[in-house]
Amino acid sequence: MPPELKQPEQAEREAQKQAEKAEVQAYFESTGFERWNRIYSDSEEVNRVQRNIRIGHQKTVDAVLSWLGAQGDLGSRSFCDAGCGVGSLSLPLAALGAGSIAASDLSAAMVDEARRRAEAAGLTAERLSFTSSDLESLQGRYDTVICLDVFIHYPQAAAEAMVRHLASMAERQLIVSFAPYTPLLAVLKQIGQLFPGPSKTTRAYTLREEGIVAAAAEAGFQPVHRSLNQAPFYFSRLIAFERV
Numbered sequence: 001m002p003p004e005l006k007q008p009e010q011a012e013r014e015a016q017k018q019a020e021k022a023e024v025q026a027y028f029e030s031t032g033f034e035r036w037n038r039i040y041s042d043s044e045e046v047n048r049v050q051r052n053i054r055i056g057h058q059k060t061v062d063a064v065l066s067w068l069g070a071q072g073d074l075g076s077r078s079f080c081d082a083g084c085g086v087g088s089l090s091l092p093l094a095a096l097g098a099g100s101i102a103a104s105d106l107s108a109a110m111v112d113e114a115r116r117r118a119e120a121a122g123l124t125a126e127r128l129s130f131t132s133s134d135l136e137s138l139q140g141r142y143d144t145v146i147c148l149d150v151f152i153h154y155p156q157a158a159a160e161a162m163v164r165h166l167a168s169m170a171e172r173q174l175i176v177s178f179a180p181y182t183p184l185l186a187v188l189k190q191i192g193q194l195f196p197g198p199s200k201t202t203r204a205y206t207l208r209e210e211g212i213v214a215a216a217a218e219a220g221f222q223p224v225h226r227s228l229n230q231a232p233f234y235f236s237r238l239i240a241f242e243r244v
Contacts, residue, residue, distance in 0.1 A: 017158050021106070021134055023203070024153045028107035037113055040086045049233045056234025060148055060177050061089050063227050063238055065096065067175070068144070074098045077143040082135050082166055083150035087114035091121055094128045101128045102140065108132040135162045138169065145170040149236060151178040151212075155205050160215035167219030173242050174221050180228070180237040181206040209237060216241045 028036070039050045039057075046054065068074060075097045081090045084103035091114070094101055105111050111132045118128055135147070145166045151159040159178065167174050213223055221241035229236045 013157070020154060020158065020203075025106050025134075028105075029109050033107060033109040033113075036110075037086055040088050052231040053234045056229055056231035056236060057088065057149060059229040059231070060236050060238055061092070063229060064089060064146065064148065064175055064240075065092055067225055067240055068093070069096065078102075080104075080138065080140065080142040080145040080166075080169060082138060082145060082147040084114055084130070085110050085149075087117050089146060089148060090114065090128060091118055091123060094118070094123045095121070099127070102131070102142065103128065104131045104133045104138060106132070106134050136165055138165070140169060141171055142169055143171050144173040144175065146175045148175075148177045148238075151176065151207055152204050156207055156211055159205070159207050160211050163212055163215040164219050167216055167221050167241070170221070170243070173240065174216060174219075175238070175240045176212065176216075177229075177236045177238040178212060179204065179206045179235055181208045209239075212239070220244050 035050070038046055039054050074093075077099050079093060079098055079101045081093070081101055081103040084090050084105050087103065090101050090103040103111075103114060105114070111130045115130045118125075118130070135150070147162070147166055151162065154162065163174075163176060166176070216223070216239075220243055222244050223239050224242045225238075225240040227238045229238060
């Protein structure tokens with residue numbers, strides 16, 4: 001394609017990416033925060049779908065904690081929890097004795113709630129820090145970078161770009177989860193059974209696993225663990241990568 005045709009195309013993709021990001025941020029600073037704060041808590045004020053999402057997400061978090069715990073020596077390692085939400089992973093990881101955790105989220109409301117929960121749990125700010133940031137603006141180097149259930153808000157190309165960026169920050173290990181594309185899930189999504197109602201969430205995307213794996217490979221990582229964690233209305237492919 002001639003260069004003069006590439007520029008408008010790239011500008012259009014960048015504009016779309018920024019629009020997606022703004023939509024996600026606006027959602028999680030308003031009704032989204034209230035809804036997901038209830039889901040990721042012990043609140044009984046959740047419906048059946050939300051309760052099952054809570055169960056499914058906890059399966060994903062538990063799988064990550066199990067993998068990391070089996071590796072041992074958490075106290076000497078640094079972690080980045082990208083898209084930390086209300087601290088569903090960061091807090092138990094800190095409680096297990098992780099050396100340091102840099103947790104961040106696009107939503108300042110989510111970050112404030114995660115910080116509040118950490119303080120209530122008696123977790124020290126010296127080992128667990130919180131910032132509000134989008135994934136692309138994150139900097140630093142960490143032993144392990146983790147991003148759970150964030151890519152559902154972004155289309156394939158944007159998610160792959162985020163994987164490459166997060167991998168560039170990881171010294172040894174990258175762990176991500178996403179809603180995997182399958183023909184069945186695509187149909188369910190289309191008819192509104194998987195991600196119900198536009199008034200209840202942002203756009204939700206299923207991603208092709210081979211694209212996520214290829215993006216990590218470009219940054220020098222290969223998959224070493226996979227699991228599929230699911231509950232009704234929740235489907236999440238979890239992959240742990242290690243640097244080659």
